Amino acid sequence: MAGRPSLKYLRSKGGLILPGLIVLALMLALQAIGVPAIDRVGSLLFDSYQRTKPRVYQDAGVKIVDIDDETLRRLGQWPWPRTDVAELTRRLTDAGAATVAFDIVFSEPDRTSPTRLAERMKKQGGNEGAIAALDKLPDNDAVLADTFRNANVALAFFLTDEKGGGQVEPKMGFAVAGSPPNTGKATYKGAIQPLPALRNAASGLGFVSLPPDSDGIVRKAPLISTENGQLLPSLSLEALRTAYQTQSVIVKSSDASGEYSGDGSNVVSLKVGDSEVPTTPSGQLMMYFTAPHPERIVPAWKILTGRMSPEEMQRNFQGQVVFIGTSAQGLYDLKSTPVAQTELGVVVHAQALEQIITKTFLSQPDWGKGIERTALLALGLIMAFSLPWLGATRGAILGLVMVGGMVIGSWEAFAQQRLLLDPTYPVLGLTLVYVVETALTYYREERQRAYIHQAFDRYLSPEMVKRIVDDPGRLELGGEEREMTVLFCDIRGFSRLSEKLTPQEIIQFLIAFLTPMCDILLARKATIDKFIGDAVLAFWNAPLDDPDQYANAARGALQMTRRLREINIEKRDRNDALWPGNVSIGIGLNSGPCCVGNMGSAQRLNYSLIGDTVNLASRIEGMTKYYGLQIAIGEDLRRHLPHFAILALDHVKVVGRDTPEEIFGLLGDESLEQEPAFRDFALRHAAMLDAYRAQLWAKADALAEAGQGAAVGYGLRKFYLLMRERIAHFAANPPGEGWDGVFSATEK
8 A cells, every 4th residue: 555655656757757758759850850940059059169269360371462442542443454463463473472362253354454445445536546556555354364374373253053154164173082072052053254364374263152051151161062063162272272283182072981971972071282171061161260360461552552572572472372352342242250240251261271271170070960969868868757856946957957068068079179069959958858847747736736726615715725825834833813803603493404304405405505605705705714514614814814804704794694585585485395494594703813824733734713702703603592683793893893783782791701792783784874763773772771781670671662663673573572581580680789781691
């Protein structure tokens, strides 16, 4: 028997584990499939790593010549005559630049070439001598092409998704180790190329297309792409190749050595000269950006105006790969990177080459996915199985420790080894397992609370049940002293009535009687303490404060008597066999200090109250049988009901109490108290009691006799008969001068 509760407990906890395991399995499936929105979270996390610890800038032999706003202010607006571009190229070559790479696509002829000017003059009817002189001058594009032939130059082109521009003919060859590489989305149909004369004269030709991720951030730089099945190099890769003066690039696919899984066409690395570059499966370089470093950039005007001496030129450009781009407003192409909201495209190309030369690579290894999946599975299982026993708070602490450990581990892998291990799926999986199991626990607790409500609503007031549910500590032993109002209600002659009924019929009768009575009490904010057979004990102002406790108690008692009269009529009209004739009740009300709280033993509690106020209320209820009225109240409560129809009855020393108490009859509410007939009766009633207590027996009897007829209408027939008997007794047997008018009751 002792093992059964434990087994039930384990089953209840186990019911919470299964949903957590389902969530965990779903997260494992999503991780295997890949969800772009979740993957983007990991990318943003890695962005924050780069901002926290950007790549340390090193002079890798890469410079940028910037055609900036100041250059245009000094040398004129763009586009320049190609002779100026040729001069810039010549000066960089003379300074010893290893390669000059243009992040500019010379796709249109120079409009300032002499031949084009001559054509324009001919159309406008210009001077023939001037036209002839212009025709003899060399074409600017030809001058630039001659300059390119005498220099090591890599030109740029754009790849497009629309056909046109001709098939790009690379300046180098690709040697593929393994299956033909798959460049994924970096596959295009057309290109915008430099003029044929320029690209024929250049040593290298590379694309400058930098497609961002779906959120607009450039995190990877494609080193190879495909146009109509033809492999093509990027500008940064071509700049490196021309600097090495090699004629080919080796592309290694995943099945080249048999060490990699997949379909074999994933790109593993590229090799140019002595530099081997690890890539993503589609041939991209994962960018690791530096913070802005002005020393890598030289304004073009300083070169073309001779501001830099030959020695400075050699110091800055000897053996360097020089990218030429523009940051002038209206000319530059802006990119968003993990470390900069706006960055020049030429800087991205330059930083890609810096990473290759310095061998500073970020890596997202194949085994990293296995670690991420293992972390999700292992930690998710720990959370799923431990949370039902730990609870929400301790489970949250465990979850935070595990999440913190994964994030710290991911950061350390990046900071120490430049490895990208994404904790997003494990963190999300842990969070969802926690949320689902905690939500189910909360749902179960709410159902349990609802069950407590349903169960205890039958014994306590809804307010009391709510307070117990909100604060289970109230179920502990203890009490507090409060000013309260107490009601005792009892069915008159219940023993006689019950003789006509079977035990089951008695229960049905009591249910039919107590249900409407309790409805009235609960509606009047009462707390029903207990049922004692046919009797009801209820009280006000606990557990919740009730500033209208006295009026609520009085109105509740009056409603109970009215409702009982209605029920008697309804049962009689229906000839209800379970309703034993005309049922009447007596109600005793009293107010004063009580001790209320959870009372009983450590094994069984009862929210109840004790005190002299309670005892006196019970005795007052008993006196209603003696006086023959339905509602009697104590003198303390009388002081709190100044506008109700209340009449004094007697000074009584009840059983078990030495101090006498004045007892009053509650006959009605404020509307009855305002009636002239009642006020007249109340005055004559008070005069009768005054004469009685003054031992003026003849006067008292006369007043009692005169008021006896009206007393019947207010339910005081028996009381007036009783008073006349007393008056007759004392008239024949005077009590003497020491008599205080107190009646000593001999029955409860």
